Amino acid sequence: MSQTTLLEEVTSWSPETCGQELMSVLPKLVSMYQNTNNWEESIRILRIISEMFLPHLRVSDLEEECFSKVLPKVAKVFSSLMDEISKQIGELSSQNSELRSYLRNILQLMIQVLEVLSGVIRLLCAPDKSLTLGSIRSLPSCVLKLLKDTFEHCKDSEAVYCGRLSVVADLLQGLFKEAYTLQKGLMELLDKTAVENKISEEEISDIVIVIHSLLEICTVISNLDVALHANTWKFIIKQSIKHQALLEEHLRHGDIVTRLCDDLLASFYSSCELAEEMKQAGLQEAQCPEYKLFQKSAKMCRFFANTLVHYVKEFKAFLSKSCGRFYHLYLQIFSKLPPSLWSAPMAIPHGLELSSGTLTAVDVLVTQLLPCRAFVEVVLAPGQELVPETLFPHCLLLVSVVTKLRSQPEEVLCLWCEGSRFPEETPRPSVFQAVFRSFRRCSAERAAPLLVPGVMMNGQAQSQVTLHQHVCIQLCACVAALPASVFPNLERSMLEAVLQPDTQTALLATDIWCFLARFGTAELCLHHVKLAAHLIKSCPGESHHVIHLGLLLRRLLFLMTPQHQMELIEKFPPGLAENQPVWRHVLLRALSDDGRKRVQRDVAALASDVVGGWLEKGCRLGELEQVNVALSSLLVVAGEEAPECLLSAARLVKRLWPRICAQQVQKYPAVQQTVKLLFSISAVTLQKLDSSDICQALTCLSFLLSMACPDHVLLAGLDFLASLGGLFIPPEIQNQVLPKLCSLFSQLLGQTIWPLHQYALEAFSRFAEVTNHEEVIAQSLTSEGTKTKVVNFLSKKVNGEETGEARVKRLKEERHIYEQHCARLENEEEELLAGLEPCSKRARQLTSEEEEFEKHLQMAESTLAALHSLAKRTPVPQWASARLRELQTLITQIGTAGPPRT
Secondary structure, rough: OOOHHHHHOOOOOHHHHHOOOOOHHHHHHHHHHHHHHHHHHHHHHHHHHHHHHHHOOHHHHHHHHHHHHHHHHHHHHHHHHHHHHHHHHEEEEEOOOHHHHHHHHHHHHHHHHHHHHHHHHHHHOOOOOOOOOOHOHHHHHHHHHHHHHHHHHHHHHHHHHHHHHHHHHHHHHHHHHHHHHHHHHHHHHHOOOOOOOOOOOOHHHHHHHHHHHHHHHHHHHOOOOOOHHHHHHHHHHHHHHHHHHHHHHOHHHHHHHOOOHHHHHHHHHHHHHHHHHHHHHHOOOOOOOOHHHHHHHHHHHHHHHHHHHHHHHHHHHOOOOHHHHHHHHHHHHHOOOOOOOOOOOOOHHHHHHHHHHHHHHHHHHHHHHHHHHHHHHHHOOOOOOOOOOHHHHHHHHHHHHHHHHOOHHHHHHHHHHHOOOHHHOOOOOOHHHHHHHHHHOHHEEEEOEEEEOOEEEOEEOOOEEHHHHHHHHHHHHHHHHOHHHHHHHHHHHHHHHHOOOOOHHHHHHHHHHHHHHHOOOOOHHHHHHHHHHHHHHHOOOOHHHHHHHHHHHHHHHHHOHHHHHHHHHHHHOOOOOOHHHHHHHOOHOOOOHHHHHHHHHHHHHHHHHHHHHHHHHOOOOOHHHHHHHHHHHHHHHHHHOHHHHHHHHHHHHHHHHOOOOHOOOOHHHHHHHHHHHHHHHHHOHHHHHHHHHHHHHHHHHHHHHHHOOOOOHHHHHHHHHHHHHHOOOHHHHHHHHHHHHHHHHHHHHOOOOOOHHHHHHHHHHHEEEEEEEHHHHHHHEEEEEEHHHHHHHHHHOOOOOOOOHHHHHHHHHHHHHHHHHHHHHHHHHHHHOOOOOOOOOOOOOOOOHHHHHHHHHHHHHHHHHHHHHHHHHOOOOOOHHHHHHHHHHHHHHHOOOOOOOO
């Protein structure tokens, strides 16, 4: 019987006949199929085998008698059909009807192949079929190859067919639909297929190949069909977990989670783009097409996030190499969502809808990864080169870790809190150090200020809090739950944060330190206060270290018991000069009555002794630093406004102002500090000063304005000017004082340096609120521009107020400048501590007579320079010209005077 005759005869057989002739005819049909080179005939024979004879084969014979012999040829036929399309497609056009029909026929043949295989799978999925993996071993690999080729062809169809896609669009749609059905059927079949207990290595390999092949298909179909994409992932995860004990050592876990992360990010970015488009278009209707697309995309985000969490939960032990991917996934998601400064602009409801499911799943993922050393090392790796948009997410991640540590076992707590301890470990800081360092780098977010959801309070809804508050609350909550073994690392981290140059980070560490002091014992608080005091004494100069440690000391004093405060006073007696760097940083109202009186008495007495000794020794410049330290402590005491202290401070001010040479301010930092302190103390003790002292201070300030005086000295001078508002100037000196006041305010209000200008406005407003000399107010506003600025300031009117977008843009640009500034401060401190600064030269030694000449000449030069500056701005009165001529004669007489006769 010929091949054609056999095929024609078989097609007319009944099912019973096919069953009876199965063993004799099936081998012939298989042989005919393998030997034919005609596509149409191959598919015809394949259909006959699958539809008429396959139903009669026993399950145990499927693989050996049919699948292993037929399916390899099926794959070759399908591949040859696709190759033929690639060869002929270049000539396709709407006018070339013959080629058009030829290509359409090939696509129809491809559809028929997929239909035949779908029929085979439907047959095998029948309830009466009990399948094992070995009985259908060749089927999954063949089907998966065809599916991948089909989906790739559909995905690349625009590129393959170029502008001729419309010619075959209907068939491509049918091809995709049939492939969709085939894959869905294959997954149902594999889900139904039983895996025997004594499974072979080959069968394990087959399951792994199926999962990895479907993973490759996921890469292809991610942009083709959302439902198919999601169902494929569900099957991959389900099969991986179903056969976990068999597959966990064979699966490419890294590839699976990487693909999951990529798909999650792709859906997430798509959702962000849709939300941004809706916001820009002003679309508010929930029924618009764009919103439905957004909902679908956001749903896929939640699906991928939950799928990732599920997979990581089951295979966490095999995912250490993927921890870096999880870490960057967290940063990328949080950088694009509000309240990040780099988030995509979107309406609040859209942002909440997108973040509600995704962020919850990502948070669970972080919880699962906490015990993983690789994740710890990635998150805490020192020197990470994070881009600006990931700095804030990195800080949030660290705070999230701190929040979760409370419920973790001790070994996990130590892993995060101890840092690396041995040279062979990957270097890493403790999580507390990492939080402070990360917070410091979020300068733009702190300045904005950026608001984040706060904690639930008494069942009330979450309120918005600043990043500082958020970090502080979570760290304090963690401190309350930490075991004692972790406290040394916490203390080191807080001290490191206090000693670095960023003041707000130091303030954050101080806030947490104060919580620790209140939460701990009184003895612990005393220990910390003594530590801060010792460090203040050991720090050189006026560094940021001293300022931040002083802030810590000042606040901790309020938390000490009266007995411990007296113990501190005995440990650091305020009557000793060496302890003055400590006491100039305290607030006396923090002390008990006995302690406050002791400190006031000792500090005032010491200041009087130091200043008196300096004056008696001839006011040597090299010893002025000791005077400054004493004055700093005296300023703290005088600020409490105790009558005796005010009187003592006023007496010292009266003795020092005549000894100040304003010309030395620009050249000597020690003199700058002295003048600054004298201005501040004069402002406090103003009611105890004489008119001559006030005139000397104003004359000095006038001279300082005429040269390049440091800003911090002028700021202290502004405080002094503001304090003069509460003083009634006696009539006999009003002609001397009031014009100077007008001139000084006029100059300072015209400053172009914005901190000075702003502070001048504040000082002038404080002066104007209480002064009885209203003529000073009008005469100080010498220009319309200055008058307008003062009026706007008093009325709180802002011209050209910065928009939110412009402010965020500016803060982003300034972030780099701020980091450079902090780095420069740190470098300067390192050089200073390393002894790189050259030793100061020894001051020139003068005789007592020469020192007297030097002192009086400096005073005269300072006064004459101030008069010269005033003469440049205001015509010299006639009476003043006469006085100046008399002074000129006196100067000539002094210069020509001979030594006294003996």
